[in-house]
Amino acid sequence: MEFFKIRRDIPFMRHALIFNAVSLLTFLAAVFFLFSRGLHLSVEFTGGTLMEVSYSQPADLASVRSTVAGLGYSDVQVQNFGTARDVLIRLPAQKGVSSAQQSEKVVASLCAATGGAMQPDPQQDGKQVCNAAAGIEPLSLRRTEFVGPQVGDELAVDGLKALAFVVAGIMIYLALRFEWKFAVAAIIANLHDVIIILGFFAFFQWEFSLPVLAAVLAVLGYSVNESVVIFDRIRENFRRYRKMNTVEIIDNAITSTISRTIITHGSTQLMVLSMLLFGGPTLHYFALALTIGILFGIYSSVFVAAAIAMWLGIRRDDLLKAGAGRKDEDPNDPNAGAVV
């Protein structure tokens, strides 16, 4: 089987301006939504209490909301989590009240709202469970999460540090491996992916949690290597086709790597799709961030990174400084151009 039967080089760079304009618009939109709507940060970042309550019947969110609001919490979020019977409740952090008291109070009042009462569980000594008259358990607390406000701030700072570390690390690596122009082009292209992922999360108000942050950084590392493959090919072409001009060389490089690009990303996306379908609500946004990252990763490495490198003025001399003749003979040379 062969999907990519490309007879001649596709003139990608002829449309570079359009691609970059599209990119810039998406980027600006993402920035706009980031500022106007902001990220819907999870409890891990904001501090507060998160409770997952499982009902035996499909839950009535409105009544849950009014019950919790009746306890005097002003900013309560109640939503379904995965199924209609699982409910996620987010409470803001309160000074002076421990999370234990908070979650116990909420469960007790929710239990009372369903007509049950908190009783000690006969099987597990000491544990309180909600029991209704007929001996059934109308609701149970599946998990709670409490994060103090100071932890949240630290996480945000650590997240930014990690991002800075990745950006610096990749730039240094690319500058050593190629040249600063490529490093700049690759990092601009891929940072713009990151902003766009964040923009999606801001626009749809999806929950931005720690795993999503991990996904964003993983995508950054992953899609940079896409640019690396293309740059490798550009260098190789500079060496091989002495008569071509820069634009032709870039077009050829992109065309000859496109099948690999699509297949690799397709395979990774298959995995991510599997997570999206089977991973349940906990992994949902993680997989979603990866999906957006992978799709825009292809776009940005193919259309944006190479074009920026072109505009930064890459030339044959930049890449072939050190004795080009020797390299072709020695396949073990670490500086030899990688090819696909």
Next chain:
Amino acid sequence: MNRYPVWKYAIIVIALLVGSLYTLPNFFGEAPAVQVSAVKATQKVDSGTQSRVEEALKAAGIAAEAITLEGTSIRARFATTDTQLRAKDAIQKALVPDPADPNFVVALNLLSRSPAWLTSLRAVPMYLGLDLRGGVHFMLQVDMPAALSKKAESLAGDIRTVLREKNVRHAGISRNGQTIEIRLRDAQTLEAAKQVIAEQFAELQTTDAPDGSDYKLTASIKPVAARNVQDQALKQNITTLHNRINELGVAEPVIQQQGLDRIVVQLPGVQDTAKAKDILGRTATLEVRMVDESGEARSAELGTGPVPFGAERYLERSGQPVIVKKQVILTGDNLTDAQPGFDSQTQEPTVNLSLDAKGARIFKDVTRENVGKRMAILLFEKGKGEVVTAPVIRSEIGGGRVQISGRMSTVEANDTALLLRAGSLAAPMEIIEERTIGPSLGAENIAKGFASVTWGFVAVAAFMCVYYMLFGVISSVALAVNLLLLVAVLSMLQATLTLPGMAAMALVLGMAIDANVLINERVREELRAGASAQAAIHTGYDRAWATIMDSNVTTLIAGLALLAFGSGPVRGFAVVHCLGILTSMFSGVFFSRGLVNLWYGRQKKLKNVSIGTVWRPGADAPAKLD
């Protein structure tokens, strides 16, 4: 040209054998078990204890699948959770006759069903995180400023004693935050006081300033000593937490220092979260002070006058107010143990305290000077103080053994002893992060993570096999080997596997296939350019290697950043991510090349390679732009 020397195959075979061996325990699943361990470090769990456990089970007519002694604990495995619960009761009854004074912790646990020969090779299943097995996670912040002020307070007391001994007259010593202020009348005594402090208190540094006609000497704790105090406080709190958690009966608690002033507590399998929080959240500190018995204090006690200077008003548990002096005689640091007991003569319930050497000395001095007066033991919880007991000193007490008796029931004595024991925290702590995961949710998370990995793997493998034919099959086998090695490495390292970790596993498989796609595409390209089959395989692998390195390095940079700066779920993700990238280099390139060499390497006149369609665009020369 496409042959591996024997040693390379040997490496592959060894890696596969070791990989399978260490992956194997994960397939046996887990059995309910009861774990017996000692409460105190002095208490030994040995073969004698094991035979007691065996007897107890025999007497109750319960058959255990296996009873083993491992390190400091005995583990008995059972067929069903029902027998597990009955066995726990039986063992509890036999080993812990007095629940108030337990020597052993009898806890429910899950044990791997893997056979003994695997366990003896240290091949154990992956260590599952709390989100996969259920349990409670806490992060506690130790209040370090409080630890320092407390240290300053006790140093102020020491300075007072030493200055008195050295006959240096001062006009008052007080603690101001974390510094100690000493007022002195003239320059001569100032010098003398400075001398004494420099000699006797290495951890203090002093500055002096004239204050009106007097002099003020300010002593503060040196930064090095302050760090020491903080370390000690953290260590003591960790020890105290260990003791408290033993009360809960958790099989494998994790209590770790995190950063400079934090402690992480993980209690896998704990259901009774309320009690756990209660015990951990009991951020109590203990202080012994004298009761102010002046006339002013009496009237303040009755509510008719103001609290005198240098004293504070606290309530007893019965609600009776007590006016105590601000000066702290002893803190929880000096208390080594508190146990309920009975007076040998009157048979009254008592609480027996043991003090350390320093505490004993101070206590002797204080009691000698204050016979007939009252002393109060205060417990501070979350900034609020409460008088636990305020007994009258009957005589001088030396030797560090203190007995509190009178007006107490057995239950009260038990409670007081427990409160006093729990009070030996060096500094208060606050829960700043908490996660509780129910066991059903944990099992669900495992199932979901497993399904994600499986279906993703099947989809990718199916695509590879269809698109690249035999090379795709080889790539899929390499991918399976990658998974095998990754699980083996995780089992060996006993790195914690979490749900994000399982996501990383799926993701890393999706990324690892990249190496094989690169290789296969390159081989196709070589064939397209008209290379012979053997040469195409050879250059395909060689040329793709540099790109694979590049792609892995950038991914690894991101993985390392997550490992360095991430915490909790992110770290779980990062560990699997980084390890997966490393194993994929082995399986994707080295191992898959081995398979290809094995299949094609010996065929001298190889015409066709099964790598799917090799499409040729008519002419050999690369297409040009017009």
